Amino acid sequence: MCEVITIANQKGGVGKTTTAVNLAASLATSEKRVLLIDFDPQANATTTFGIRRNEVQADIYHVLGGTKNISQAIIQLKDLEYLHIVPSSIGLAGFEKDFYKKNNGQTILRNKIEDIKDEYDFIIIDSPPALGALTVNALVASNSVIVPIQCEFYALEGLAQLLNTVKVIKDTSNPNIVIRGFLPTMYVGQHNLSRQVLEDLSQHFGDKLFPDSKKKGEYIIVPRNVRLAESPSFGKPILFYDAKSSGSVAYQNLAEFILKGA
Ligand SMILES: Nc1ncnc2c1ncn2[C@@H]1O[C@H](COP(=O)(O)OP(=O)(O)OP(=O)(O)O)[C@@H](O)[C@H]1O
Numbered sequence: 541m542c543e544v545i546t547i548a549n550q551k552g553g554v555g556k557t558t559t560a561v562n563l564a565a566s567l568a569t570s571e572k573r574v575l576l577i578d579f580d581p582q583a584n585a586t587t588t589f590g591i592r593r594n595e596v597q598a599d600i601y602h603v604l605g606g607t608k609n610i611s612q613a614i615i616q617l618k619d620l621e622y623l624h625i626v627p628s629s630i631g632l633a634g635f636e637k638d639f640y641k642k643n644n645g646q647t648i649l650r651n652k653i654e655d656i657k658d659e660y661d662f663i664i665i666d667s668p669p670a671l672g673a674l675t676v677n678a679l680v681a682s683n684s685v686i687v688p689i690q691c692e693f694y695a696l697e698g699l700a701q702l703l704n705t706v707k708v709i710k711d712t713s714n715p716n717i718v719i720r721g722f723l724p725t726m727y728v729g730q731h732n733l734s735r736q737v738l739e740d741l742s743q744h745f746g747d748k749l750f751p752d753s754k755k756k757g758e759y760i761i762v763p764r765n766v767r768l769a770e771s772p773s774f775g776k777p778i779l780f781y782d783a784k785s786s787g788s789v790a791y792q793n794l795a796e797f798i799l800k801g802a
Pocket residue numbers: 551552553554555556557558559580582584667668669725726727762763764765766768769770787
């Protein structure tokens with residue numbers, strides 16, 4: 541059965557795209573069939589794979605609008621047999637105005653992926669930094685959510701709002717959705733602030749952190765790692781840029797954990 545996972549946090553720049561891309565790539569290298577849907581008009585996940593606008597026949601906006609079907613928008617990556625991607629473009633910014641306000645606006649994405657779900661073990665959705673129409677559509681289409689949390693000041697601000705949105709969706713259109721977990725990102729062990737955020741998270745949401753199978757009693761955290769920030773400019777996920785870097789290892793651990801529960 542396919543698990544649809546949205547990577548969500550309405551705060552900007554917390555590591556959503558980095559998590560979506562690298563979790564998707566790590567799952568795909570374990571020979572799981574993965575579809576990554578770029579659901580952000582910024583199209584950062586699309587660019588991370590070096591996909592250029594002029595190479596794209598159709599993107600997620602065309603699929604949502606019904607002018608293309610989803611299989612026409614799926615791109616097969618050359619180096620990663622098991623990973624497919626549905627690209628995005630700035631046009632997706634018109635989603636709310638163009639489609640969402642019509643009937644059943646919340647279920648548009650869910651309906652579009654229904655046809656191809658059986659072809660994948662995982663569908664990973666990268667969402668934009670807002671709790672608007674796009675994120676709601678992604679959550680309604682998903683079995684679970686992963687929330688990257690940047691280990692910085694204000695890290696937990698807005699979290700209650702996100703959790704409440706998930707709850708409302710659970711109570712209304714998607715009763716099976718679960719929060720897979722919170723993923724601390726850009727952690728710097730030498731910084732008091734990073735340690736404090738991690739401590740707060742483990743105190744209040746310990747059951748929502750991912751246990752690290754390699755370090756007993758510890759959680760999976762993504763360290764601040766320059767290799768992670770560099771890899772998109774090479775058009776590659778971290779696994780194909782620097783597989784042994786601390787950032788890559790963190791995402792491989794996360795994929796391993798997700799696979800155990802799959
Ligand atoms: N663990 C990390 N270490 C170092 N740099 C990171 C790490 N995670 C993400 N980055 C960098 O931080 C920036 C923001 O990350 P990313 O784009 O993944 O966040 P986002 O939540 O998707 O942002 P947005 O809200 O704009 O979509 C990027 O430049 C990315 O390369």
